[in-house]
Amino acid sequence: MSIESHRVFAITVLSMLGVGALSACMSPASESATPDAAPDASVSEPAEEKSASGPECLIGDWYIAEDQMQAFYSAVSESNSGVDITVEGGTGLSFADTTYTYRPDFAILLHAAGADGKGSITGGISGDYTASETEVTTSHDVSDVAVSVTVSGISMDGTDLFGDFLSSAPINSAPYECGADGPILQFDTGDGNPRVPIQLTPAS
Numbered sequence: 001m002s003i004e005s006h007r008v009f010a011i012t013v014l015s016m017l018g019v020g021a022l023s024a025c026m027s028p029a030s031e032s033a034t035p036d037a038a039p040d041a042s043v044s045e046p047a048e049e050k051s052a053s054g055p056e057c058l059i060g061d062w063y064i065a066e067d068q069m070q071a072f073y074s075a076v077s078e079s080n081s082g083v084d085i086t087v088e089g090g091t092g093l094s095f096a097d098t099t100y101t102y103r104p105d106f107a108i109l110l111h112a113a114g115a116d117g118k119g120s121i122t123g124g125i126s127g128d129y130t131a132s133e134t135e136v137t138t139s140h141d142v143s144d145v146a147v148s149v150t151v152s153g154i155s156m157d158g159t160d161l162f163g164d165f166l167s168s169a170p171i172n173s174a175p176y177e178c179g180a181d182g183p184i185l186q187f188d189t190g191d192g193n194p195r196v197p198i199q200l201t202p203a204s
Contacts, residue, residue, distance in 0.1 A: 055131035057178035062200035064091040079193040117151040137173040
């Protein structure tokens with residue numbers, strides 16, 4: 001295999017690590033509006049359903065849809081000259097009271113350095129987490145992710161390489177905000193590069 005093909009192989013595996021690493025920048029906290037005057041108690045208003053806020057809004061079974069995945073990888077492509085990435089599929093992400101599970105099931109098509117690569121990732125990453133009002137932090141991450149990569153017609157197992165990078169840069173923390181449709185995580189696309197808001201939607 002050529003040096004360029006090896007490079008595409010490594011880039012493909014690293015690219016798939018991107019969404020798994022919940023690294024992100026802090027999103028601005030929303031400001032609460034203060035009314036100029038107290039509401040008239042004599043006026044009856046329909047009760048509004050209270051939305052979950054803070055760590056409470058994280059709990060549940062979520063899905064990162066293909067369009068959200070593509071937005072992230074398009075940003076990764078833009079920040080890496082000569083790299084073009086297309087995504088097929090999505091990712092599940094669940095939060096219980098103190099534990100989380102990340103369930104990728106997607107493929108990426110990558111063109112870089114004059115060669116084409118395709119990688120698929122399945123399995124899962126799980127562990128513990130804690131959350132403040134604005135940031136979720138994970139620990140004790142355990143991975144059974146399987147990665148297969150095909151570059152220039154040659155298939156390779158990228159699981160060990162994925163595991164090596166996961167060990168050196170494990171899932172750590174992701175500032176978030178509670179949106180109307182579900183939590184929004186701000187994912188990092190690399191040192192000094194723009195961050196991408198990733199909308200989680202309820203898993204069906």
